Amino acid sequence: MIAANLAKVREKIRQAAERRGRDERSIKLVVVTKEAEVEEIREAIDAGISDIGENRVKEALLKHEELDSHVLTWHMVGHLQSNKARDAVKLFSVIHSVDSARLAQAIDKEAKKIGKVQDVFVEVNTSGEESKFGIKPEALDVFLKEAGHLKHINILGLMTMAPFVEDQELTRTHFRKLKELADRCSLKELSMGMTQDFEVAIEEGATMIRIGRAIFKG
Ligand SMILES: *Cc1c(COP(=O)(O)O)cnc(C)c1O
Numbered sequence: 424m425i426a427a428n429l430a431k432v433r434e435k436i437r438q439a440a441e442r443r444g445r446d447e448r449s450i451k452l453v454v455v456t457k458e459a460e461v462e463e464i465r466e467a468i469d470a471g472i473s474d475i476g477e478n479r480v481k482e483a484l485l486k487h488e489e490l491d492s493h494v495l496t497w498h499m500v501g502h503l504q505s506n507k508a509r510d511a512v513k514l515f516s517v518i519h520s521v522d523s524a525r526l527a528q529a530i531d532k533e534a535k536k537i538g539k540v541q542d543v544f545v546e547v548n549t550s551g552e553e554s555k556f557g558i559k560p561e562a563l564d565v566f567l568k569e570a571g572h573l574k575h576i577n578i579l580g581l582m583t584m585a586p587f588v589e590d591q592e593l594t595r596t597h598f599r600k601l602k603e604l605a606d607r608c609s610l611k612e613l614s615m616g617m618t619q620d621f622e623v624a625i626e627e628g629a630t631m632i633r634i635g636r637a638i639f640k641g
Contacts, residue, residue: 425463426470428641429454432621432634439625450625453498455617455635457482461489463639468494476500476519476633480507483514500614500633502556505529512541519544519582519614519633522556527570534575541575544582544614547604549597552586560604567608580612580630581605585620594620598627 432452440447455476456464464475464486473494477483478501487497499515502522508529511518521527521543534541545566548557558566563581570578581604585597598615605613616624616632624632 424641425466425638428638429467429470429472431641432637435622436625436632439622443626445625449630451631453500453614453631453633454638455500455633456486456639457501458635459639461486464490467638474498476635478502480510480514484510487514498631498633509533512537512539515541517542517544517579517631519631520546520556521570521576521578522546522558524566524569527566527573527576531573531575539575540577542577542579544580544612545570545578546582546584547601549583549600550586555584555586557583560600563604563608578610580610580614581608582614584617585615585624587619591620591623595623595627598624598629602628 436450437447440450451474453474453476454467454472457478474496476498496516497514499511499518499520501520503511503520503526505526512530512533518541530541546557547560548555581601583597583601585594588594601613601615612630613628614631616629618634618636621632621634
């Protein structure tokens, strides 16, 4: 089932890319495994996935021990507390959820200790919903100016989570906003698009999409 779901997702990625004349290889699929058992993740690995996303450091550490981890690239996609930065930096190749200067500094400090430059995304709250994490669009310039001095983080681009709504055209406006912000700051990568909206995200320029349910619950 997981292999079949993956094939469906990949085909949708291909079609969405084609609609915009994009090379599908410019879109990285991060398979979000927060609701998946280790056995299910193994199935996905056998079906050829390379990148997995978790939203809790503790869970990720447990799964990391059980899985054949050198075949995988690990992504932290959920909210990260500064006091977990140390474990996060050790485990994750990419942290998608940098949402405060304090967290950026904590990551930088821990990365420095182990001689690493940590790839990160800056999470932006494009919808303005109170319930969402992320830096306000109008605060992004100041944030980047501060975080730009940190030598042990490398800002790949911007990340957002669109609100859960039926109307895909409304969703599209949030992804467009993220793309505009990234262009303005000369940032290349966009981490956006989940099960409910990844096709729209690809149409609007996503370079990393984060998908769980369509693969494990589809
Ligand atoms: C869970 C999660 C996803 C994946 O969501 P699905 O709806 O399962 O595709 C993507 N990004 C983040 C930050 C998540 O927490």
